[in-house]
Amino acid sequence: MSNKELLSNTSLIVGCWQLDDRSWKQISENDIARALDIYLALGINTFDTADIYGRSESVVGRLLKGRDRTIFTKAVFFGNVPTPAQIKSKIEASLRNLQQETLDCVQIHWHNPQLDFASTFAAFKDLLEQGKIRQLGVTNFNTPMLEKAVEYAPISTHQVQYSLIDRRVENSMQALCLKHNIALLPYGPLAGGFLSEKFRGVTSPPSESSHARSFYYNSMIRAHGGWKPVLEMLETLAQVAQKYNKTISQVALNWVKQQPGVAAVISGFTTDRQQIQKNVEALSWSLDKEDLQLLCQSSDALFKQPGDIYSYER
Numbered sequence: 001m002s003n004k005e006l007l008s009n010t011s012l013i014v015g016c017w018q019l020d021d022r023s024w025k026q027i028s029e030n031d032i033a034r035a036l037d038i039y040l041a042l043g044i045n046t047f048d049t050a051d052i053y054g055r056s057e058s059v060v061g062r063l064l065k066g067r068d069r070t071i072f073t074k075a076v077f078f079g080n081v082p083t084p085a086q087i088k089s090k091i092e093a094s095l096r097n098l099q100q101e102t103l104d105c106v107q108i109h110w111h112n113p114q115l116d117f118a119s120t121f122a123a124f125k126d127l128l129e130q131g132k133i134r135q136l137g138v139t140n141f142n143t144p145m146l147e148k149a150v151e152y153a154p155i156s157t158h159q160v161q162y163s164l165i166d167r168r169v170e171n172s173m174q175a176l177c178l179k180h181n182i183a184l185l186p187y188g189p190l191a192g193g194f195l196s197e198k199f200r201g202v203t204s205p206p207s208e209s210s211h212a213r214s215f216y217y218n219s220m221i222r223a224h225g226g227w228k229p230v231l232e233m234l235e236t237l238a239q240v241a242q243k244y245n246k247t248i249s250q251v252a253l254n255w256v257k258q259q260p261g262v263a264a265v266i267s268g269f270t271t272d273r274q275q276i277q278k279n280v281e282a283l284s285w286s287l288d289k290e291d292l293q294l295l296c297q298s299s300d301a302l303f304k305q306p307g308d309i310y311s312y313e314r
């Protein structure tokens, strides 16, 4: 199945990191099931999860079993170069958790850029040929890593952080993905929820040390210039939103979707019915060219874009 086919009927992917209750607030399985039903009823049936998101893979696998769904997962490697046996066993675990015979897409995430490309990608190519994986993607690869990866295996997608605050992808990665026809799948389009009405006029971001919005997106915001520019960005977003009778978060999502090379936007799972509906509706219309430019100019003036993809997180 080609990349185009896997993503052909959606511009929104539901990010399931939120089901990892070590990083996000606790959600009961009943509430997860209810929210998944809402997404499916609204025609959204593509999900993103990972081997390292706690219970996420197994809950998604169980609750979506037998439903028409596409699931992107990840194989995340810390530390040493994995052996082919370790890679195989990771994939077998994801197949069991997701209750699938073939994984739709596996995205490789490598914390150490000194990846042994030849052996790692040879192992993944074997799994593609055996039909254990339909499609291969990567996430958080920097530009030199992706340039090297395409020499070893067919890479269909690249999952990167991309929002009006974090536009590091535009420094060099976006052009490389366009050149190789690799679909960009942006995560964190709302900066963990900060790019929404809820934080307009809030003088400082809440500090919830155990919540990913704080420990992940607050530190990104600090690296890009701090909270004050975020408040100014929210005012520009509100101005544009009013023109279209939309919300701030809808404009923020729509802007990301319209960037070159973006195939679909990964929006983090929420149980709030209204937020789900707003997020789905956010991608069914288009910002005008002049408003896309206005948002770019405002973001350019407010935020720094330090380095390449995942450079300061690594």
Ligand SMILES: NC(=O)c1ccc[n+]([C@@H]2O[C@H](COP(=O)([O-])OP(=O)(O)OC[C@H]3O[C@@H](n4cnc5c(N)ncnc54)[C@H](OP(=O)(O)O)[C@@H]3O)[C@@H](O)[C@H]2O)c1
Binding pocket: 014, 015, 016, 017, 018, 048, 049, 139, 140, 159, 160, 186, 187, 188, 189, 190, 191, 192, 193, 194, 196, 197, 198, 249, 266, 267, 268, 269, 270, 271, 272, 274, 275, 276, 278, 279
């Ligand atoms: N590859 C990687 O390294 C990596 C890193 C991070 C994320 N990801 C993936 O990308 C997905 C999306 O990123 P993300 O969840 O971190 O960030 P995000 O989509 O920017 O933010 C998600 C949060 O925003 C809030 N939200 C959702 N819709 C909203 C709306 N309409 N108005 C206001 N708030 C709204 C929700 O919080 P409440 O429900 O509390 O309101 C939700 O938890 C993740 O779930 C994960 O699958 C991948």
